[in-house]
Amino acid sequence: MSPLSLSAEQLTKRFDHFTAVEGVSFSVQRGEIYGLLGPNGAGKTTTIRMLLGLLRPTAGQGTVLGYDIVRQPEEIRRRVGYVSQKFSLYPDLTVAENFNFYAGVYGVARRSISARRGDTLALVGLADQEPVRAASLPGGARQRLALACALAHQPDFLFLDEPTAGVDPISRRALWDLLYALAASGTSILVTTHYMDEAENCYRLAFIYQGRIVAEGTARDMKEQQMQGQVVELDCEPLDRALTILRQAHLFDEAALYGSTIHAIGPDAQAALVQLPGLLADQGVTLHSAEVIAPSLEDVFITRLRHVDQSVHSPA
Amino acid sequence: MIAIRSLTKRFADAVAIADLTLDVGEGEIFGLIGPDGAGKTTTLRVIATAMAPTAGRVAVAGHDVVREAETVKTLIGYMPQRFALYPDLTVLENLNFFADLFGAPRAERRTQIERLLTFARLSDFGARRAQNLSGGMQKKLALAATLMHRPRLLLLDEPTTGVDPVSRREFWDLLTQVHLDGVTIVITTPYLDEAERCNRVGLMHRGRLIACDTPNALRARIGATVIEAQVSPAVAARRLVEHQTGVLSASAHGDSVRLILDRAERQADIMAAWQAHGITPGNVRIVRPRLEDVFVLMLEKP
Known part of the structure; x- marks a missing residue:
């Protein structure tokens, strides 16, 4: 596989009266954590939705894991994990039941679900929480469960849209340790955030504003x-x-x-x-x-x- | 402005605040920080007279929050996490409503509303329904509504959660103005860079106040040295030294590693460990600890 996990070239999305994303280009290497940083309405989520093949770009092109975002969206969705801002866990279901449900949705073979569940819940530190209902988990643990669900099918690429909004600093740190571990094992990660200190954790990042990338580089480059x-x-x-x-x-x-x-x-x-x-x-x-x-x-x-x-x- | 003495708040199955004693001075911007469930919101609610303490006493400007709740209410403006604006009312209608609710004097109501609209930079949006405002604008409107009756003490519960950086800066700009008008501000926030803006910060954990001081004094208290080094690959470089003696915390940030060391002299050991594995760090420097470092170290301490 090529070391390039994602490429976006001049991605543009126009709705009736406004341009949500205009000429956005960037790339993510295999095992890289790339951050898209910007205010609400800047175009971060629209960009992710195009890359996932959920929204057709007005112009421009892109590939994720080598698949074309317009022509091969199913291939992409099968191989990526996506934790959206409103990732819905089922509050009445237990941790284990939530995981099983998403593993089913992602097409994990029934006989491997229980092994995947053990591995993934251990990875996110929820191994001993299987019988707990999602509704009773604290905010940080709920986020980690959402991440576990998105990892059920061992995706090579992970999209995280504002993964830590409202999560306290200790839990945020735990989540980032996890993301580093995933990246070190070769998973590529695209994360959107408006927490500045979180953006510093990314290998590279882009500031997106009014649909355009206005700066790109490592956090150090940006500051210096x-x-x-x-x-x-x-x-x-x-x-x-x-x-x-x-x-x-x-x-x-x-x-x-x-x-x-x-x-x-x-x-x-x-x-x-x-x-x-x-x-x-x-x-x-x-x-x-x-x-x-x-x-x-x-x-x-x-x-x-x-x-x-x-x-x-x-x-x- | 606020005197809290041995405040305890118990719920059926949990202790939300345990023996909290704290003074907030007139005109201060005081930040309450801590993980979820630390007791920050409950503390604000008790000060705001919205909840009675189980034990202990709280006074605002000398008035007891239980016995003189009505007086206290006239002195405070409380903006809870989910401040209830009326989504289908316009900006002006909302402000008028809150003016009624808080008993703002009729005579000066019009000028007060105009002043607050200008203050919140919402003058052009008076006729817009609250539900059609951006998140940042809704927060500014909520702040304006909270200031309607000219409170002397402003209690803000995570006012900038979920607000983008541009709106967040603007919100703090407004708070600075409120502060310059002499209003005392108590604010809770999960953003520790925001806590840097407070005159003093109280760190709560499991209902207790475990540290309380100016941001600089808190930094000095951990007595640690923070270094940043440009290394590649950062994750491997971090792993090499994270368990070394004297390394209190190690994190990788893109192309650099950030280490919190118990003593400055440890730096030499770190460099030696990296060099032994063929890693040559560039641009090594000692940086100022962030409040996040302080927070993590204080909470992780056994």
Whole structure:
């Protein structure tokens, strides 16, 4: 098998009045965890649905595991696992019954279901929960059961749409350990998320906004090369007065409280930093320190989007 | 603004809050974090007078939440996880409704609604039905409704869960404004990067407050060194060192590995282990621990 597990080329989906996805291209290697990151309505789910062959692209093409998304959707669906945002577990059924049901749906041979169930539930840490009803599982365990159900037929590719919304950090970490184990054994994974710290776990990721990919690369690349502007951490007092001054002075695009410091973001922080000490001192604010710090992925994302919005809305 | 003394809340089959003592100062942004079922929501409900404590006392601005519940209600704005906007009412109708509900004075109602619409950046959407607003806009409308009677204390239960990053930033921008107006804010959140924005953070686990301090002090308290190194393949590099002495936590992030070490000197052992297996890390650096690191270390500690 080729090491390329997924390729999307210029995928586009238009509905009556709007374009949900436009010219989206990316690829996923075998054993890679690839993240699609973006706000609600950016086109993440539409992209996944096209790749699963559930929605026909208006233009562009793609393959998953070597199969064409338009001509061979059944081949794809047989070989992939999909945990959608609204993955429906049956709350009244037990863990084991839910698994058996999905194994049946995915066409796992009846005689192998029980062995698969043992293996998969052990993998996701639910081996001792077989008789528990899905409704009584905590949020994190329910997510792992959904993942187990999607893994029933040993798919080579796993699609996860917002897998950890509302799951606490410890459970999220457990889920990611699982995803790493799957990837290490050769499963390719495409995950959509709007948790920024989760996006950092992906090998590579793409920011999708208004249907287009606006940045792509590793999280490190994004932070080091693709940030528009800088983040400055200001240690000063009184904090509230400093914040008010910053928000009125427009030296930065944004100024926000972070614990006992202020984070200010602007396209040219160095220039702003020249003016800042005088401005604060005039109004009785003591500035202890001001240093440029590494941006978070969310900082990169937000500034990137601001930049995109400006280039869209400003006259040509 | 809030004084909680030995608060305990028991349900038929579980202890939701166990002997919680906590003070929140006037004008603070205080974050309550913890895994599901830690007791965060129950704590907010008790402060909001929506639920009576089993034992202990809670006072808001000196008023007892049980004996003076009516007074407390006028002081607080409580936004539960599923804030009940009326989906088929417009933005304006919703705000008017909540103005009635919270007894906002008639005379200033119109200016207050206008002020809140501008504040929430919803002025252009007054005639739109709540159900036709985006998720982020619904949260902003709920916040506006909660602020209708000018509360001095705002209680927010996971207000940004399921909200996209752009709307989340905007929501925090609004909270900053509320904070600058002098309102005290208590917020629960599963997003730990959001907790970084709070003046102080309380970490709850199984009904108990296991740590409470400023984000920087919490970071200092774990006394650990966090390093990041660019390595390939990251998963294998992580596996090589995850059980080494002094490695408290190891995770792979794309093309890099993040390690939490009990002492900075352990770094040399890590490099040696990798080199012995032909892995040459690039760009090794010490980074600031995230609140997530603090959270995981404190909860995993036996």
